[in-house]
Amino acid sequence: MDKENMISQKLRTLLAEKNMRASNLAKETGIAQSTLSKITSGKSRSIQFDTIEKISKSLHVEPSELFTPCRPLGGHDK
Template sequence: MLFLNITEVCKVRQIERPYSFLVKVGISPHTASDIVKGYSRSIRMDHIEKICEALHCEPSDLFAYKPDNTNKLAKNHPLNKLIQKTNDVNLQQLLKTIPLEKLKEFAESVKNSKEE
């Protein structure tokens, strides 16, 4: 089943209130509530565009795929790329414990990738 992965993307971007964020970017309160709760069965293209602009992401970042038992996909099927992988890394805590020299290298790498 394909679903919107807004809460996970907001979590990565350190947005604590996905509902408030969605309303702030121009999504109606009712629609924002449905999206956050996972009730939304469809989403408008202009909403995807607004969310992507605000989160600085691609539309594919907003979607995840959860296979069901009734419909098995081939291992090389493109939807398998959207299967959510658990990411329990606390980036802030990790950055606090990295040696200073490694942190500088990391910062330079991030700066270089941002310029590309």
């Protein structure tokens, strides 16, 4: 899995865990909603580190957490 798709999947998971919408994250971080949409859909070809920092700060996680693969749904490894 490439890093953009890993970040996309992890960001969607973190938003769901925190009961947060991407639109709220956009308002909190100042990141354009279109940018967050590209990231969450996996369509972003590159992501600036500044964007990673803003997202991680808003979600109260370390930037490295966004590069950690998600566990499969149901919490079972395949």
